[in-house]
Structures are given as C-alpha cells and as structure tokens.
Amino acid sequence: MSEQQPEPALAGAEMATRYDPQQVEPRWAAEWVDRGYFTADPSSGKPPFCIVIPPPNVTGRLHVGHALGRTIEDALVRRARMQGFEALWLPGMDHAGIATQVVVERKLREEGIERRDIGREAFVERVWAWKEQFGGEIVDQIKRMGASCDWTRERFTMDEGLSRAVRVAFVRLHEAGLIYRGERLVNWCPTDRTGLSDSEVEHDEVEGELVTFRYPLSDGTGSIEVATTRVETMLGDTGIAVHPGDERYAALVGRTVTHPFDGREIPVVADHHVDEEFGTGAVKVTPAHDPNDFDIAQRTGLPLMNIFDAGASLNDAVPVEFRGLDRYEARKAVRDRLDQLGLLVSEERPYLHAVGHCYRCHSEIEPWIAGLQWFVKVSGLTGPARQVVEDGRLRFAPERWQRPYVTWLDDLRDWNISRQLWWGHRIPAWYCPDGHVTVAITDPDACAECGSAEISQDEDVLDTWFSSQLWPFSTLGWPDDTEDLRFFYPNSVLVTGYEILYLWVARMVMSGLFLMDDVPFRWAVIHGLVRDQQGRKMSKSLGNVIDPMEMIDRYGADALRFSLARAATGGQQDIPLSEEAIEGGRNFANKLWNAARLVLRAYPGGEPVLPPAARHTLAERWLLSRHQRCIAEVDVAFDEFRFADAAQTLYRFVWSEFCDWGLEFEKGRLDAGGAEGEDATQLLAWVLERTLRLLHPIMPFITEEIWQRIGLPEPEALAIASWPGGDTSHTDPDAEAALTQVQAIVTAVRQFRSKHGISPKERFDALAGVPADTLEAVTGQADSALRLAGVTLDVTTLDTPTRDGWTTVTLDQGFVQLPPGLFDTGAERARLAKQRDGVASDLERSAKKLANAGFTSKAAPEVVQQERDKHERLGVKLDAIDAQLAQL
C-alpha cells in the first residue's frame, strides 16, 4: 500500500462508530493484488485448487448474477488458499461473437457507418479497437468485488494462445471425424443474419394462428385440406405428405395437387412422420423452411424451394405479387389470397404454440438453408460425458442437476458451429476451385489435395461456445504441455448458473474428455438466477434491477457478498434479492465492526493468547464451545457448497452468541481491568480473530481491516492466514447447559420488567434458584449479566426457602423471585394465568402420550425417558405456578 498504510495495531480506540467500507475496500483490493497473494505458483509443493472464471462478455457490465457467481468462487478460492492449497482463480473474458458484433455494429451505425460498407477487415479492426478502449470495464467491477483472481494469468478467448487452441481443437476433432461439413437447415436469425445452434434457440409460447386451406387435385377430382401456423410457407411447398397406412388418402398418393398461385404440380407422398390423428392427416411439405419437412423431402425426394432471403423476406422464387414482403406481411397476404380464391377452410386465432427465438435478439428463428455449414458430430462425445457423472468423476452440486445434464446428452443432435459473422475465430478451413477442403492449424499456402495456390478461407467464424468449451484448459496453456496445465487440470470446481448448463458446462465436459482425456473439473456448482423479492426476473422495463456497483457504493462489497451468499440456499431454484437484504449485510458488517471496537478497546496488540482453562468463566467456556461448533458447521457447509448455511451460521454466531451474550457477559470483566480484564480481552480477541478467519472468504474486506488492527506478527495479512478447524478441545456441553440456565434467568427478569412496564432506570433485587449441580457455575455469571440491567441477583439452590411475599417466575429448571411492590397484582395474575394455561396443556399432551401403550412400547427408550422427564418437569412447574397464584 503505497500511500495509505493500513492502520497499525492498537487502533481499537481509533475505530469509528460506523464502519465505512469506502475507506477500506479500495485500499485492500489493490494491496492484496500488489503483494502478489493471488499469484499462483505451481511449484510451491502445495496441493492444487483451481477455478476458472466463467468468462464474461468483453462488452459486458457486471450484473447481480455475475456478482453471485464471483462471490461463490471467491469464497471457495479464499478458503482453499487459507486451507493451504495452491489456489488459482484464473480470470478472463469472452469475445462473445454475436453479442459483441451487434454492440459494435450499433455504435458504428450511430456514426453513420454500416459494417458492410467498410468491409470485413476494417470492421474487425474496429471491434478490436473498441474492445481495447471500452471493453474490460467488467474486470474493474470484478476487482471491486474483492475477487482474489490471479490477474497475471488473465486470458481472452481471442488472444493468440487461445486462438491457436481453437484451431488445434478444430483440427483434432476433424481428424477424428467428429467435425464435418454439410448442407442442412439451420436455425437462422434474420436479424443477426447468422445461423445458430439448437441450444441458442429459445422456445417461447406465442399467440399465433392455425390456418386450414385446400389444395385442389390437379385432375380436378377434389382437394386436400392441410393446416399450418405459417401459411406464408405454402409458397415454398413442394409436396403433400400423408401417412402410408392412412386409407383415406391411399388412393391419392402418387397423384398431384396444383399450387393455386403459380400452377406448379405438387406430388402427394407417403411418410411415416405424419400423424394420422392430427388435423386432417395430411401435411403440406415445405422442405426448405421446416426441419421435419426437410427430413421428409430427404426421404421422399421432394425438391427444396427456398422462398426467403437472409432477412426473411420473400425472394424471387415466389410470384411477383408477394416478392419483397417480410414473413409477417406475407402471412397476411397469402391468407387473403387463399380466401379470395375460396381455398381458405378455417382459421383458429389465437393459436398457442411454441416458436423458436434467437437467444441474443429474440427474433423468431427461421429454419433456412444457409449453404454448407460445419457441424460437430456429437455421437462420439456424449458417451464419455455421460459416463463421468455416472461413475462420480464429475459431480454436480446440487446433485439434482445431474439428471437434466444426462437427459440432454442423450437427446443431443449435431452441433452447428458455423456462424455467418465477422467477429470470432475464423473457421480454419480453406477451399480450392476444385472444391477440395484443407483443414489446418496454420494458414496453408496451397490446397492439401491438389496443390492449387488459389485457396480461400471459409468466410464464417466459429460459434463463440466453441472457444468457451476449451476454457478450463486453453487458459492453462493447452495445447502446449505447460506446468500450469499439468498442475491445475482438472480444475477443482466450476461455478455457474443453470442457464448455461448445456450451452457451456456440458460442452466443456465433452471437449475436456476428448482433448485432455479427463474431466475439466471435479465439481460443477450450479446456482440459480438472481430475481427480485417477488421472484420476477430483473429487467429494465420492470425497474427492479439491482446494480451491484450501486450497491457497493451504497453498502460496500462485503455487504453485497454476504447478502448474496446468505440468499444462495440451493433448495429453491432461484434466488430472491432485495436492497433490504443488502442493507442487512451492511448492518451485519457494522455489528462486527463495533464488536471489534469493544474487544480491541484495551487490546495491546500481537497474537491473542488464550488464558489457561482454569481461569475461564462459565460464559467463556460457553463462548469457546459455541465458537468451536460454529467452526465445524461452517466448515461442513463450505465442503458441501451450502453457502447460505455457512453465512447464516456465521451471522448467528457473531450476532446472537458472540455479541448478544458473549460480549454482554464479558463487559463486567473488561471493565474490571487488571488481570481479569486482560484475561477477558485476550480471550475475546482470540475468538474474534478466529471468527474473522472464518468469515473472511465471504466478507474479505472488513475482516482483513479488523484483523490488521489486532496486530498479529505473522502472517502479514488475513488473506494468507490459515483456516481454523480441527480442534475440538473447547467443546463443553456442561458449560452450554449451565449457560442455558443463566439465559433463562436473565430472560425471565427481562420479561418481567417488560410485562410490568418497569422502567429500565428502576433498580431492584432478585433471587434465582437453580439445580445444585449448576449452582457454582451459574453464580456470579447470572448476576454479572443482569447487573448492567439494574438488577442485583442472588443465586441459590432450588431447595432453599423462598422469600415471602415475592413473586415467582417459574423456569424449566428453577425459578426467579422478584420483590413485591414493583408490579400490578392484576397484571401479574393475568401473566401467571396465561403461563399456567400453556403449561397445563403441555402437561396434558405429555400425559396422553405416556398413557399410550403404543408409544411406551414402540418408541425408542431414550425418547420415552425424555417424555417422562418432561412430564415430571411440567408437573413441578404447574404446582409452582398454582402456589404462586394462590398467594397473590
């Protein structure tokens, strides 16, 4: 830290009442990186732990979904680092083909420039320039979150190394016969003017129409009715199909109908795909614009008739009156024309059906023949990808994601990887005039087959996801055999949202297994989508978008991180988040800050030393025991990727246990000063310090800042301190039980005061009775807890005579007596009566249970004994209340 050194130790007294993340976070974010804590060293001798970041789009901005993923990743990596792993979190960005191209195109258009006007080379240059200038904002945003990435290893999917990896991967797959070129119908986006893979098409219900119309038989003997949701495609019909076994149409197969607009004679064919039950049992066949029809045409030899241009407007293949119309205008025009000719049979509108949409721009997809395209043949890749989850080499958390993953693999069709874009990895295939294809890693000078020097490279680029699927190993140096690759592959964990389970996760597994012969990662941690409090998707139009940068400005990165971690429950599919929740995270940070202020007020600095056990008070034994349980619970929660549980456990420990009881008990000792005060201070600092370590993966900034103020001689930062755990020596069930007694006493007195409206200023005496075996432990402790609240307490055993005229509050095990004159008798009678009702009904239920022979004979003995104890306790309590009521 060049300008602002972290505060030295002993700064407790200088700590402000309010924690201010803005003064802390930027300093540490820079300092950790500058000191090289996050730079991984594969030769350290430590075991590896590696996560690669899901690379965000270069043009992207951090949204709250990213914030969730990065929080989870950072928590895992920081904990692993503290646990002694050589932890690498490898960052980088994705060129994001379509998305980026569209963004830059839009910017250029604002300058009055069309990409086709300036040409491919100039356009790509503009994208690079744009990327250099405006891209990467998201990197700074990730840094602000406190992400412990190794920025020295930052990668980009189109940097030199990764571009080479893409070519090698392409060539290797091609050599293995797993990449081929073919002409097929592709999912065409008429807006982005490129083909898409099946995974990039989203199916949404739309309110369309179902139009039924007639094709007259060419011989004038009748007609055939067909139905369609896209009546405009009838312009491209080249056949009518019926089921081979359908007797209604058997006589028509082989005959023709006449196209009403252009007079073409169209054959009636038989094909098994047709469902006799549906509609009229006859189907119009548009091979060039429907995948099923394409298949039918392949089987029956019907010709293809392409009626659309790349923008999905009608081309010159259709009658003049329709040319140039876009598909929606055409739909109406064709329908009207059919109506005029008296061929329209019926219309159903609205007709709900699913229509494919482009995942980037949401235009309706047009199945279209876009020339020769490259495909990945998945049949050779899915088997191993399924196998590794079945034999546990790759595991999902939560486990339920395994099933959809396997199901998807089972149904997978070949992957179209050609994109008619300019921004991306150009397909490493060259063609000569004779039609030979040369596929090569480095640009060839001549055709590999005929030696022709007249070769030209494929105009298309590869699907963005083709390079993303290599990310877990290409970033580590593949195809070279690097030290990083050997050490950090397979990655330990991959963290991502379920929306790219197929698009990305499954493909990394397939390519990793094929190219690296091993899974890309051992765990796939799948999280939900962050939604608003009503469960709605965040969108600008709804105005419910939570901008993580704004939240960091307002509440701090720790607050954001904590609230995200706490919300990531995994039980439900998605994650609701509200600004109030983040405010809760901020409040928690402030609570921790103030607890530290109190503990460190008189702390001398240095490593906290736990006083010998013999000097621990009951409350201290309790605190250490609870703290130890907290460590164990947090540890297991992290191991099982239950981030919400880890956060919740820490919240409860810090707030409800450490602060609410621990610090309240210890205030007396702290104030006492001297040896007693030193013991208390050391013990609290010891617990605090370990708690900071536990909390650090989720809230790195505030924990580091406080930790520095404790002033340990080493290590120099919490970020590289060790993870607590393992030790169980402080577990102390006796202390926990005894303290439960104390809490009951303290609560009873507080309730009494509150119920009777006794002013906090009013001081009074009280007497508590507890079982003999906890008397010694409880004595003093209960008194010290209450003294601050203006109550002087005597503690005695249960069998000591009670004080005449005092009112008794009956506890589960013991009682509290309060002096007369403090309260209204009527109110007290009401309080007791209410309590009696509760106890009486519990007692009745317990008695019934014990009277049930089935229960006493079949239930586990310890459960029955527990019930007997409870019954007895309730009986004693009821008697005590009755006695008290009688006195009033």
Next chain:
RNA sequence: GGGCGCGUAGCUCAGUGGGAGAGCGCUCGCCUCACACGCGAGAGGUCGCAGGUUCAAAACCUGCCGCGCCCACCA
C-alpha cells in the same frame, strides 16, 4: 408430450420422523458508557388439500390443486 423445482409467520426462506424457526416487516419499551445500521420484550402459522404408512408426520408414500422453470420436429 417428457422432466425438474416449489407451496411453512404479512414478505423472502430454513427446517426431513419425536415439544413450529430465522431475516425483514409490524407492536410496545429503551439514545443502557461497542453498535439506534442498535438493545430488550412481544404479536403473528388448520406447515396447499385429501388419503395412507407409523406409537408418533411440516417431514415418508399416493393422488389432487396451485405457482415457476427446463426440454421437445405434432403441422
């Protein structure tokens, strides 16, 4: 058409076979010398519905109802 998830306090969610919980919100009382971004005390729930298993069900099984999501070439 196939699959998945969820219905528990006003809201968002924990809780997987033995006495209904948390955070926020709400009510009452407190500026108690760490914290009002706080402290203390409360109110509030036929655990979606109906059957079943069990001595015992919010939890396990079956069916139904409701909400959300994913996959899918019924025109």
